[in-house]
Amino acid sequence: MDMHVWLAYVATAIVFSLAPGSGTVNSISNGLSYGTRRSLMAIAGLQVGLAIHIALVWMGIGALVAQSALAFSVIKWVGAAYLIWLGIQKWRDRSSFVAQQSNHQLSSIQLMRKAVLINLTNPKSIVFLVALFPQFIDPAKDQLTQLLVLGITTVTIDAFVMLGYTSLAAQMGRFIRSDKIMSGINKVFGSMFMGCGALLAAAKA
Structure with a gap:
């Protein structure tokens, strides 16, 4: 994978x-209730769920690339x-x-298990990855190597x-809980997502 392609993926990842989502809510809730150190297992759990999504997405994309170059191009446009x-x-x-702060204390294993399920049951994550990965994969190069680079990068950044x-x-x-702050965050990341999509579409023109 070329360095400029990887750097573009890093920015997108x-x-x-x-961008606020279910994993973010879980992380903030744990931070409020348990502090940073006790929440580390939950963060690990989120990455386990994300890694499983990445593997599932890759199996589907790999099959698509093997069957039809046209279909691969179509999904890149749909992704943008x-x-x-x-x-x-x-x-x-x-x-x-x-x-919300928890009324009872959970063990580290329970926090991790809960976090894994949160990411596994989030369909938006897997749909987003389906849209994102093809933008940075070169069908002419080794597929597995590119997957490993993108997957490790995604999990590390997250x-x-x-x-x-x-x-x-x-x-x-208290500051994080502000609805006004949340509204501002949504607008900032909404603009970023639209910008990324526009840049990806322009690059294919």
Whole structure:
């Protein structure tokens, strides 16, 4: 994988991980309830779920590439359009972002198990990866190597971002709960998603 392609993916993966979602809510909730250190197993659990999604996505994309180059090109265009649509939806999102503190303490294993299930049961994650991966995969090069690079990059970035959210929540819980702040975050990341989609579409022209 060329360095400029990887760097472009790193930028996109950072936006993907930073955008508020179920994993973010879980990380902030754990940070508020348990602190950073006790939440590390939950962060690991989120990455286990994400890694499983990556493997599932790759099996589908690999089969698609093997069967039809045209179909692969189509899904790349659909993926770019999806990023723009996701940005519009995120811009318009007015949902609350209140992380509830737990009334009872969970063990580290329980926190990890809960986090794995949160990511595994999040269909938006796997759909996003289906839209994202083909933008950065060269069908003419070794597929497995590219998957490993993208997968490891995705998991590493997401782990650091979730750690950041957890640590921030542990120190600034009241600020993070603000609906006004959440609205601003949605608009910022909505704009980023639309920008990424537009750039990907322009690169194919």
